[in-house]
Amino acid sequence: MVLELQKPRPIWQIMFSTHHTDVGLLYLITSLAFMFMGGALALLLRVELFSPGVQLIADSMTYNRIFTVHGTTLIFLFILPSASAFGNYLVPIMVRYKDMAYPKLNAVAFWMIPPAGALIWLGFADFTWYAYPTYSVISAPGPAADMWIFGLKILGVSSILGAINFVVTIMKCKHPDLPLSKMPLLAWSYLTSSLIILVAVPTFAAALLMLLTDRLGASGFFNPAMGGDPIAYQHLFWFTFHPEVYILVIPAIGFMYEIFPRFSRKPIFSHGSGVTAFTLLAIVGFSSWAHHMYASGMSFTEKTVFMVGTLAAVPASAMHTFNFLATMWGGRIKFATPIMWAVGGIALFFSAGAGGVVNAAMPLDFVSHDTYWVVGHFHLFVMGTILFGTVGFIYYMFPYVTGRMYNETMGKIHFILSFVGTVLVFFTQHILGLFGMPRRIYDYPAIPEWVQMNIIISIGAFIIGIAMAIFLGNLIWSSAKGKPADMDDPFGLGGKYYFPYQAKNPSH
Amino acid sequence: MKAIIGVGMVLALLVIVPSVELVMAAGDTPGEYLNRVDVIWSLFYRLMIIAFTVGIVVSGMIVWLVMRFRESNPKAKPTPYEKDGTW
Amino acid sequence: MGNHSTWPEWVYVGVVVALMCYVGAEAWNIERIIEHVPEDAELIKVTGQQWLWTFEHEDGTKEIGELHLEKGKAYHFEIYSKDVIHSFNIHDYVVLMDAVPGRVNTVWFSPDKAGEFDIQCREYCGLIHYNMRGTLIVEDKGA
Numbered sequence: 001m002v003l004e005l006q007k008p009r010p011i012w013q014i015m016f017s018t019h020h021t022d023v024g025l026l027y028l029i030t031s032l033a034f035m036f037m038g039g040a041l042a043l044l045l046r047v048e049l050f051s052p053g054v055q056l057i058a059d060s061m062t063y064n065r066i067f068t069v070h071g072t073t074l075i076f077l078f079i080l081p082s083a084s085a086f087g088n089y090l091v092p093i094m095v096r097y098k099d100m101a102y103p104k105l106n107a108v109a110f111w112m113i114p115p116a117g118a119l120i121w122l123g124f125a126d127f128t129w130y131a132y133p134t135y136s137v138i139s140a141p142g143p144a145a146d147m148w149i150f151g152l153k154i155l156g157v158s159s160i161l162g163a164i165n166f167v168v169t170i171m172k173c174k175h176p177d178l179p180l181s182k183m184p185l186l187a188w189s190y191l192t193s194s195l196i197i198l199v200a201v202p203t204f205a206a207a208l209l210m211l212l213t214d215r216l217g218a219s220g221f222f223n224p225a226m227g228g229d230p231i232a233y234q235h236l237f238w239f240t241f242h243p244e245v246y247i248l249v250i251p252a253i254g255f256m257y258e259i260f261p262r263f264s265r266k267p268i269f270s271h272g273s274g275v276t277a278f279t280l281l282a283i284v285g286f287s288s289w290a291h292h293m294y295a296s297g298m299s300f301t302e303k304t305v306f307m308v309g310t311l312a313a314v315p316a317s318a319m320h321t322f323n324f325l326a327t328m329w330g331g332r333i334k335f336a337t338p339i340m341w342a343v344g345g346i347a348l349f350f351s352a353g354a355g356g357v358v359n360a361a362m363p364l365d366f367v368s369h370d371t372y373w374v375v376g377h378f379h380l381f382v383m384g385t386i387l388f389g390t391v392g393f394i395y396y397m398f399p400y401v402t403g404r405m406y407n408e409t410m411g412k413i414h415f416i417l418s419f420v421g422t423v424l425v426f427f428t429q430h431i432l433g434l435f436g437m438p439r440r441i442y443d444y445p446a447i448p449e450w451v452q453m454n455i456i457i458s459i460g461a462f463i464i465g466i467a468m469a470i471f472l473g474n475l476i477w478s479s480a481k482g483k484p485a486d487m488d489d490p491f492g493l494g495g496k497y498y499f500p501y502q503a504k505n506p507s508h
Numbered sequence: 509m510k511a512i513i514g515v516g517m518v519l520a521l522l523v524i525v526p527s528v529e530l531v532m533a534a535g536d537t538p539g540e541y542l543n544r545v546d547v548i549w550s551l552f553y554r555l556m557i558i559a560f561t562v563g564i565v566v567s568g569m570i571v572w573l574v575m576r577f578r579e580s581n582p583k584a585k586p587t588p589y590e591k592d593g594t595w
Numbered sequence: 596m597g598n599h600s601t602w603p604e605w606v607y608v609g610v611v612v613a614l615m616c617y618v619g620a621e622a623w624n625i626e627r628i629i630e631h632v633p634e635d636a637e638l639i640k641v642t643g644q645q646w647l648w649t650f651e652h653e654d655g656t657k658e659i660g661e662l663h664l665e666k667g668k669a670y671h672f673e674i675y676s677k678d679v680i681h682s683f684n685i686h687d688y689v690v691l692m693d694a695v696p697g698r699v700n701t702v703w704f705s706p707d708k709a710g711e712f713d714i715q716c717r718e719y720c721g722l723i724h725y726n727m728r729g730t731l732i733v734e735d736k737g738a
Contacts, residue, residue: 060722060723060724060725061722064719064721064722064724126721127719128719132680132718132719133679133680134678134679134680134696135679135680135719135720135721138678138679139645139678139679139720139721140721224696224697224698225696228697229697229698230680230695230696230697231695231698261595262595264577264587265586265587265589265590265595266587266588266589266595267589267595270601270604273601273604295682295691295692295693295717295718296693296695296700297692297693297695297698297700300626300627300630303626304623304626307619307622307623308619311615311616311618311619312615314611314615315608315611315612315615318607318608318611319604319608321566322604322607322608325569325570325573326603326604328573328574328577329573329577330577330587331577331587332577332579332584332585332586332587332590333574333577333578333579334579335574335578335579343570343574346570347566347567347570350563350566350567351563354559354562354563355559357555357559357615357618358552358555358556358559360618360622361551361555361618361619361621361622361625362622362623362625362626363547363548363551363622363625363626363629364548364551364552364555364622366548366689366690366691367548367549367552367689369682369691369717370682370717370718371717436684436686436687436713436715438684438715438716438717438725439719440719440724440725441724441725442725443725443726444725445713445728494590494593495589495590495593495594495595496593496594497594497595541633541669541705542628542629542631542705543705543707544629544688544689544690544704544705545687545688545689545707547625547628547629548625548629548689549689551621551622551625554621555618555621558614558617562614
């Protein structure tokens with residue numbers, strides 16, 4: 001346990017620590033803070049979109065800035081750091097080593113996040129989280145745009161450093177008696193996502209640098225007025241960011257690989273299938289990037305190649321679903337909060353994937369591209385699968401990190417409200433997209449179907465907001481005043497799990 | 509296994525042939541141009557039928573698993589792994 | 596851990612692969628057919644700029660914000676951009692293609708219903724992206 005609030009450690013001890021449990025805790029607190037901040041921005045957007053006309057936000061530029069920072073924050077400052085949080089905390093334990101391979105580098109990678117976050121939030125750029133040229137080169141106002149570019153540069157370096165650490169810890173520092181084939185699937189998820197980071201992220205680092213020099217007028221990579229091609233940026237961007245979505249989802253699936261067997265009181269159905277699925281997804285995930293660019297004017301052959309690459313990744317994801325369901329079969333499942341989140345996450349994972357297959361079919365993309373269908377689709381992944389998996393794992397690890405139990409009833413209420421809200425918001429957004437409402441618009445004409453659906457979506461979003469407020473309260477109150485947990489078996493499941501969740505922090 | 513593949517192929521044929529006929533019949537003269545709205549949306553509806561069918565199967569499976577294997581189910585019995593206590 | 600019969604999983608993966616093959620084949624076929632432009636399609640130049648659409652017919656007629664077309668004829672759009680990336684969209688006719696500065700993108704369609712339809716921009720292009728709209732007016736022949 002690292003966060004004993006009733007006998008608090010000096011804060012500088014945690015801040016200057018390089019121990020993996022402390023760095024993990026720093027990542028966790030930072031990522032949760034940004035989760036609530038990014039989520040609050042979403043609520044502002046939904047108030048404005050409640051009906052046509054101005055509700056809350058006086059001008060479209062402010063609205064554009066809010067959705068840009070919302071997306072940027074939740075992807076780069078919440079999901080990635082929260083994965084790093086649990087990775088740092090658990091990977092050394094899972095490979096039976098004393099710390100991460102490079103503890104000081106680990107702390108450096110963490111400490112890059114607050115300044116990057118500050119750059120993004122103080123700048124508040126408006127060009128969407130993609131930052132497509134030529135808008136981002138010739139039209140987006142600075143210094144917001146430049147601050148965003150620098151912020152993301154720093155985050156990219158932080159990601160790469162963290163990935164190096166995970167790969168070396170797992171491959172080189174793991175205990176000699178532990179073969180890779182017996183390593184927990186959660187550790188495998190960190191290995192595969194880190195390998196994807198190492199291949200994918202440097203491309204975007206290059207693209208960011210090129211974008212910056214273009215903005216300064218020193219180059220014309222993406223500016224046709226200087227002989228460049230805006231589509232080149234899109235290729236570079238999506239070459240990184242399609243695999244990036246697998247970087248985001250793979251740790252969350254890894255969390256579910258811990259939760260399902262533990263709460264079902266039986267081992268995972270097939271460890272080998274999990275390893276195969278992660279590895280396959282990591283490789284095939286690189287072959288589909290331009291499905292984000294179907295409307296940019298690519299040739300028929302190009303589009304076909306990327307459609308095949310996209311569809312090829314579906315069986316790998318489907319294997320995880322099978323594994324989880326087969327694990328539950330024949331178990332004796334205790335439905336505490338963590339596994340409720342995991343089951344909800346898997347149900348939404350399937351819906352997200354199904355909608356994605358529709359997008360992948362080239363002609364159907366003409367219906368859905370850049371409409372609310374896409375917004376609904378990817379949110380079912382980031383909220384429905386990743387956030388649900390992460391929050392479930394936060395509840396699961398809560399007793400191990402704090403030594404206390406969270407309030408179970410509040411946890412279940414949080415789940416039910418979030419699930420209802422998520423379905424209301426994101427399933428409805430699919431239909432709204434089919435009716436043609438584009439994304440990234442500050443206001444919309446009073447088309448009756450659009451108006452009705454936007455009301456439903458905003459109500460769903462407020463329900464999620466209430467649920468998250470309950471979560472925040474539960475986290476804070478239970479960390480300080482929750483009932484002390486039985487550290488060997490906080491959930492009363494019985495049995496001894498195959499690796500101990502207890503990490504020894506040198507300051508305790 | 510072969511039966512499943514066979515049925516699948518028959519189904520695929522049954523669906524592809526009519527749609528190919530429909531679009532092959534579209535010509536290049538006024539009044540006979542391809543109607544892209546019809547063609548695209550009919551593909552969409554076909555995929556939706558498949559997606560919802562699979563969705564009902566998967567969701568139904570999840571609901572059944574959750575209800576049948578919850579520990580409060582009267583038929584619940586300990587897993588073989590609970591005897592040794594390691595899983 | 597390794598003693599489970601794995602045939603259910605293989606069947607399941609087989610079904611998923613078969614479904615993906617079906618989706619891919621259908622999509623490939625439909626896309627191939629959609630992209631075939633009729634020979635007698637009339638050319639319309641569409642130009643997107645922050646934040647309006649302008650059109651130029653074959654005979655030189657220019658329109659701003661509105662596009663008048665004839666029902667039953669085939670039209671081939673050449674889409675240009677003067678500044679940033681926009682995306683030309685007539686949702687009711689499933690016409691969608693990006694307007695990218697420095698290149699020309701093309702798409703064709705044939706309107707089969709008379710009436711007024713919305714034209715909107717479907718790629719973020721800044722301040723008034725949300726209101727970069729136009730109207731397609733399809734008239735009966737001879738109108």
